[in-house]
Amino acid sequence: MNLTNHEKPIHAPGSIQPHGMLLVLEEPELKVLQVSSNINTYLGLQPQDLLGQPLSYLIDPQQAIAIAQQLTGENTRNPLKLSISTDRGKRYFDAIAYRTADEAIVELEPIDSPHETSFFSFHAAIAGIMSQIQSTSSLPEFLQLVAEEVRKLTGFDRVMVYQFDPTGAGCVVAETKRADLSPYLGLHYPATDIPQPARELYARCWLRFIPNISAPSVDLVTLNQQPVDLSLSILRSVDACCVEYHRNMGVAALLVIALMQEQQLWGLIACHHYTPKYLTSEVRIACKFLGQLASLELANKIRQQELSDRVKLKSLQSELIESISQASNIVEALIQPAPRLLSLTNATGAAVCLGNEISLVGATPSLEEVRSLIDWADTQVSDNLFATDFLPQIYPPSVEFKATASGLLLLRISKIRCYYILWFRPEVIQTVTWAGDPNSSFQLENGSIRLSPRHSFERWQETVKLKSLPWQSYELDSANDLKTAIVGVVLRKAEELAQINQELERSNRELAAFAYAASHDLKEPLRGIYNYSTILLEDYAALLDLDGVDCLQTIKSLSQRMETLIDALLRLSLLGKAQLNLQATNLNELLQQAIAVLFASRPDAQMSIRIPRCLPTIECDPVLVSEVFSNLMSNALKYNDKADPWVEIGDWERSGEPTIFYVRDNGIGIQAHHHETIFKLFKRLHSQEKYGGGTGAGLAIVKKIVELHGGKIWVESVPGAGATFYFSLQ
Amino acid sequence: MTTRPNQPLLVAEDSNEDFKMLQRLMRRMTVQNPIYRCTTGDEVLDFLYQAGDYQSPAIAPRPSVILLDLNLPGIDGRDVLERLKQDISFKEIPIVVFTTSANPKDVELCYQRGANGYLIKPMDSSELEKTVQAFVEYWLEANTPPSVIS
Numbered sequence: 001m002n003l004t005n006h007e008k009p010i011h012a013p014g015s016i017q018p019h020g021m022l023l024v025l026e027e028p029e030l031k032v033l034q035v036s037s038n039i040n041t042y043l044g045l046q047p048q049d050l051l052g053q054p055l056s057y058l059i060d061p062q063q064a065i066a067i068a069q070q071l072t073g074e075n076t077r078n079p080l081k082l083s084i085s086t087d088r089g090k091r092y093f094d095a096i097a098y099r100t101a102d103e104a105i106v107e108l109e110p111i112d113s114p115h116e117t118s119f120f121s122f123h124a125a126i127a128g129i130m131s132q133i134q135s136t137s138s139l140p141e142f143l144q145l146v147a148e149e150v151r152k153l154t155g156f157d158r159v160m161v162y163q164f165d166p167t168g169a170g171c172v173v174a175e176t177k178r179a180d181l182s183p184y185l186g187l188h189y190p191a192t193d194i195p196q197p198a199r200e201l202y203a204r205c206w207l208r209f210i211p212n213i214s215a216p217s218v219d220l221v222t223l224n225q226q227p228v229d230l231s232l233s234i235l236r237s238v239d240a241c242c243v244e245y246h247r248n249m250g251v252a253a254l255l256v257i258a259l260m261q262e263q264q265l266w267g268l269i270a271c272h273h274y275t276p277k278y279l280t281s282e283v284r285i286a287c288k289f290l291g292q293l294a295s296l297e298l299a300n301k302i303r304q305q306e307l308s309d310r311v312k313l314k315s316l317q318s319e320l321i322e323s324i325s326q327a328s329n330i331v332e333a334l335i336q337p338a339p340r341l342l343s344l345t346n347a348t349g350a351a352v353c354l355g356n357e358i359s360l361v362g363a364t365p366s367l368e369e370v371r372s373l374i375d376w377a378d379t380q381v382s383d384n385l386f387a388t389d390f391l392p393q394i395y396p397p398s399v400e401f402k403a404t405a406s407g408l409l410l411l412r413i414s415k416i417r418c419y420y421i422l423w424f425r426p427e428v429i430q431t432v433t434w435a436g437d438p439n440s441s442f443q444l445e446n447g448s449i450r451l452s453p454r455h456s457f458e459r460w461q462e463t464v465k466l467k468s469l470p471w472q473s474y475e476l477d478s479a480n481d482l483k484t485a486i487v488g489v490v491l492r493k494a495e496e497l498a499q500i501n502q503e504l505e506r507s508n509r510e511l512a513a514f515a516y517a518a519s520h521d522l523k524e525p526l527r528g529i530y531n532y533s534t535i536l537l538e539d540y541a542a543l544l545d546l547d548g549v550d551c552l553q554t555i556k557s558l559s560q561r562m563e564t565l566i567d568a569l570l571r572l573s574l575l576g577k578a579q580l581n582l583q584a585t586n587l588n589e590l591l592q593q594a595i596a597v598l599f600a601s602r603p604d605a606q607m608s609i610r611i612p613r614c615l616p617t618i619e620c621d622p623v624l625v626s627e628v629f630s631n632l633m634s635n636a637l638k639y640n641d642k643a644d645p646w647v648e649i650g651d652w653e654r655s656g657e658p659t660i661f662y663v664r665d666n667g668i669g670i671q672a673h674h675h676e677t678i679f680k681l682f683k684r685l686h687s688q689e690k691y692g693g694g695t696g697a698g699l700a701i702v703k704k705i706v707e708l709h710g711g712k713i714w715v716e717s718v719p720g721a722g723a724t725f726y727f728s729l730q
Numbered sequence: 731m732t733t734r735p736n737q738p739l740l741v742a743e744d745s746n747e748d749f750k751m752l753q754r755l756m757r758r759m760t761v762q763n764p765i766y767r768c769t770t771g772d773e774v775l776d777f778l779y780q781a782g783d784y785q786s787p788a789i790a791p792r793p794s795v796i797l798l799d800l801n802l803p804g805i806d807g808r809d810v811l812e813r814l815k816q817d818i819s820f821k822e823i824p825i826v827v828f829t830t831s832a833n834p835k836d837v838e839l840c841y842q843r844g845a846n847g848y849l850i851k852p853m854d855s856s857e858l859e860k861t862v863q864a865f866v867e868y869w870l871e872a873n874t875p876p877s878v879i880s
Contacts, residue, residue, distance in 0.1 A: 554747055558747060671772070673805070674804065674805075677806075683803075684803040684804075685770065685772075685803050685804045686769075686770060686803055686804070687744050687769030687770055687803055688744065688745070688746060688769075689746065690769075696803075
């Protein structure tokens with residue numbers, strides 16, 4: 001908005017406050033060009049008496065020389081003590097003299113006596129404050145101390161430290177006040193409350209003092225009609241807007257001290273008093289000095305604050321990275337504890353997306369909304385790190401969840417795998433408490449905008465709609481660092497996995513070599529044991545008693561059992577390396593052959609085999625699948641104590657799903673707690689002599705073959721009432 | 731030192747050959763205790779809980795010591811050990827593990843689960859004899875088991 005139509009420029013109002021006098025002089029002879037009309041009150045003179053006269057008309061030549069010196073010398077702007085003879089006797093004044101671009105200005109404030117207050121009286125106070133200020137450790141603590149010290153110096157009812165943001169809006173960040181007043185701490189004020197021209201004046205003068213805001217201003221009487229620049233004036237009259245603004249707040253006296261950082265107006269120390277209040281120039285100088293000291297220290301404190309924030313952030317980061325690198329579950333490590341992930345970017349909500357799995361932390365849009373947002377980002381956002389404080393502008397559906405995500409920080413770790421972290425910030429309306437309605441700062445008058453004081457200080461929510469607080473560059477850096485760390489951890493895990501795989505491959509090869517050696521080399525001594533036992537039995541049985549013969553028989557049968565075990569081990573190890581020889585196989589034919597072989601090896605077996613319906617033709621390795629059916633059938637035959645043992649073989653064809661085959665028997669059954677263990681290698685349920693013994697390898701081999709085909713096997717059984725083995729082959 | 735002849739010993743052993751060898755050695759050491767044998771883990775539990783084929787105390791008396799093989803058919807010896815040591819009515823019966831496994835993990839696991847001893851079956855027969863001798867001398871002769879509930 002354009003504020004240039006403001007009635008009079010606030011730096012040249014042509015009037016002053018009534019608690020002093022102002023003279024505009026022309027150099028070098030110091031001729032009076034303008035004078036405030038209140039000289040009558042203080043000196044009993046009319047402005048016309050002075051206009052056009054040299055300054056020495058008013059004061060003695062020595063004092064005039066001192067003024068001239070102050071104008072030419074390095075201006076300390078410390079007041080001179082002046083005395084002026086009037087009709088009513090000698091009057092004393094504090095005088096300051098300074099130059100503007102075109103004129104010299106002298107301002108006079110009445111004082112009671114010519115005696116200077118000792119510089120040392122406030123020097124000691126300031127020195128004490130300085131050491132306290134330096135010992136404060138944090139920025140808020142420092143600002144609070146500054147406010148308290150200013151209140152001690154001035155005795156004002158309320159002293160606030162007010163900080164500007166980059167847009168010129170401000171927030172009360174420290175406050176000390178009379179106990180009965182309501183607090184303004186934490187309130188935000190829109191930029192228009194302290195307009196740019198006013199801010200510029202604060203930056204130039206360091207200090208602005210208005211002892212009585214309601215006191216009528218005093219016009220300057222002028223010879224040349226030139227409005228004079230009163231930017232540097234301590235007496236400059238108060239803008240009407242400012243008067244009304246503060247009257248609305250009930251403020252009667254005002255002192256404002258600038259807080260500068262790197263030549264910029266960082267903020268203000270604003271002092272309010274609810275009755276008129278005058279401060280001597282000494283106190284004001286002390287305040288200004290304190291403001292300048294505080295400004296110097298401010299840069300330090302801000303640096304310290306940033307440093308400690310950064311250190312905190314770094315330690316947060318490294319803690320997070322540490323737990324990610326140690327965790328088996330990255331998502332868990334990221335979101336536990338939840339505040340850690342949020343503090344990393346000062347967000348209020350976050351979503352961690354790994355593939356299809358999305359985990360939400362804090363205040364976030366719904367899962368569906370996050371999903372759609374990611375889909376949108378996939379097509380619209382090309383950067384791996386993307387931030388906006390105005391999401392609804394670029395992604396209109398987000399209006400629906402502005403209260404949680406008007407601001408978005410998106411980190412893409414991998415687009416292919418859909419690894420994302422999203423941070424959210426709410427609409428600024430939800431974040432900040434505004435003091436009053438900032439829009440009422442403007443009034444349209446005769447078609448031009450002019451500043452107007454606000455009429456209400458009720459808390460009001462600013463209409464900065466659909467926007468969040470902006471993301472700071474260090475917050476983006478923080479997100480980027482996290483990405484680097486996650487990528488590092490993922491890479492390292494992949495490397496570890498590759499190494500484990502290599503190791504596994506090696507140990508598998510060794511195992512295969514071992515099984516091979518076992519089956520061939522161990523069999524040789526075994527054959528020896530078997531053969532020599534046989535020789536002993538055949539040729540020397542007569543020399544032994546029954547026990548001896550029995551021992552030799554045992555040796556023979558043990559060596560046979562060992563051979564069976566070794567064969568099973570070899571079979572299993574070969575299966576581990578087997579390539580499937582897949583071909584279309586008619587299972588009916590395959591089963592008939594297997595049945596034929598089974599009965600050929602056990603001619604005395606009594607078992608009926610039921611095949612209720614035709615089995616399908618499927619893609620499989622016929623040799624291995626035949627082994628599966630043989631094994632299951634021979635188990636059915638073995639573990640059966642019924643008079644009429646039977647086994648039934650069938651299948652279920654389910655559309656779209658792999659066929660399930662079953663082998664059911666009416667045998668002894670298997671207790672539920674053994675349903676898993678029976679498939680383990682060399683795990684038997686019964687002692688050797690029961691049910692014809694066995695190596696405990698059969699079902700392990702069956703399981704291996706089924707798994708090689710990509711299928712599953714399981715058993716259902718009621719002990720005593722038979723068992724059903726189910727398996728699929730895809 | 732004399733054995734307490736009435737105190738029954740329960741041997742959980744699936745290998746006939748190993749059991750025969752054990753019987754032979756104990757006979758030589760003139761062990762008088764009645765020896766009961768189970769060949770699977772399920773059987774051991776049935777024996778102690780007097781379930782299944784072991785419904786009466788006459789065929790399944792409460793043993794004063796159990797000699798337990800680890801690799802049993804059915805329920806594994808390790809699980810049998812855990813079950814018994816967690817059952818308040820059996821946990822006081824000393825259980826001595828008797829196995830071919832010299833795996834330190836097995837030793838640790840068994841003691842963690844409350845085994846009272848761990849003996850490794852040696853290959854060498856004279857070593858085996860020494861091991862069995864030690865078992866007999868300590869668990870059947872020197873040691874006083876908790877009183878047997880009749």
